[in-house]
Amino acid sequence: MTRRTFVAIAAAGLACACGPERTLPPDAFAPIRIGVVVSRTGGLGGAGPGWEDASRLAALEVNAAGGLLGGRPVELVSVDDETNTGDPDFHASLANGLMNQGVVGVVGAAASSISLGLAAVLTPMRIPQLSCCSTSDRITAFNEALEPDARYFFRTIPPDSLQSEVVAVAAGALGCMNVAILHLDDDYGQPFGEAIEAALRTDMIPVAIRAPFREGLPSYSSLVSMVIAASPDCVSLVAFPGSAGAIFRDWNSAGGPAVTWIGTDGIREPAFVDEVGDASIIRNVFGTSPITDAPTPEYNAYSERFRASLSGAAPIPFSSNQYDATALLMLAIERAGTTDGPAVRDALHEVSNRMSEPGFERAGALTSALNQLHRGRDIDYQGASGNCDFDALGNVVTPYEIWRYDRPGSTDDCPGPRSDAGGGRGSFCRFRTIAAEDIRR
């Protein structure tokens, strides 16, 4: 070996061996997985993809800001719950499947029965769960039955114990003298229907009939016949878009008399209009709903970024709640400094409520909120859907509205803002606003 050859080999060997080595642990930037349970099919299938988009938006925002816990990207693991409200084994399989994929928290579901089915598995495993849209009072009862440190269920929409009172207010304002109550027979509809009956009776408004029904039936003609026979002047309907659409079509086919319909949050969405098919059938249908799209700075910022980052379309009703649920879970992970369930659960209360005064930081944008948390400061997350202040039972409070559906081209006067259902479907008019503090509890 000549000296020149030796030098060349030595130099080449040095070049090969001297690249900088990794100093951080291999999992330093491992993704943080969050489960998202949405209804892509079934009775809520018209809304599910829009709600899933809201979760995607929150994850996009956090990942563009560097992720969580020092550079770890968020990865959403989404599954379709098929709006299958009646199969606890299916709910358990969804929850177990998500846990097997390593999720550290779950956003979902929308339907209360599914949320409760998931919670039966997730809560004992200390996996935080946040729902955008499950309003059942049975969720409050589920948490109440647990010690505070065993509660892992949160929701960004208020419980139906408040909305049932608003239904009674609506019935009184609309001059109802004899009300039929039709409600789903699941964890959403059953307690809600019972609470509406109690609220109406408290207000001395007669109840003609209260009838439960199942989601997903091909026809509701026998139910419709039974209600027509009870001769109500108003019908309170607790349903999802799929069943509501079929009930309205059957009512129309049966030549049902003109009554005042009072729906709920379950049908205040474009998919309801699609399911009915003929918008003239539902002209002047009224309803109640939590207000989660008030034109606050936080909602407007959310709406702008939703349009800019996703399809360009406006966010659908209650997608703001889904965005907030996803955002709060991520902020709580950052606050906790870990994905450990109990720590994240505690942090959910901390990031959603005002913790210190003065000097608390108000966050409406996630980059800013993450920055405050990273600096060890408190935040009081102000959501797109409302203030998102979780109480000890994981509930929030918002104002409510009495809404009215207006057909495309309607010239009816609307005393409040209109929410365009998009695609020439008409609009939901905010007929009246009811402040949270004015609701009887």
Next chain:
Amino acid sequence: MRGTALGAMLLLAGGCGLTPVEVELVFPREENFLYSEFGQLLVYDVSPEERLGDCSTRLIEVESTGVGSPILSTQRRPICEFRDGGIRFPDIPAGPHAYVMLAYDDADSLLLSGCTIAEAYEGAPDVTVRLFPTAGYARATQGRTLTCGNVTQKCATGCR
């Protein structure tokens, strides 16, 4: 001859703390790219105070006070030069860094930003920076009509 060999070895040894890094960019949707005209990619040392959580601070700073003092930066260049993968830095110092991407429109409004923390080491995976609309995106794009149907058309014809 001996001096030359020693010099080469010292040069190699001096370069041992450097490694090439590929940076890939992800736009939320095609329309975001179409509205963008220029981009700039910057690399920062992570600050001792912020460490691996440096990104949110960097993004807030670049939006409020400017790009500051990156250790490396591309020029502000046409956004089409960032398509299909993005860009390669041949010599990134070892260790964790914040990679910040900024996208501007033709009026110099910052439309999108994104940041990723990644460690530079031999054999490290490519760095992916995900972009997100800034607070000024809606105002900057309001009322504008895109004449480009897609990215290929934009980068081939220069349409806006």
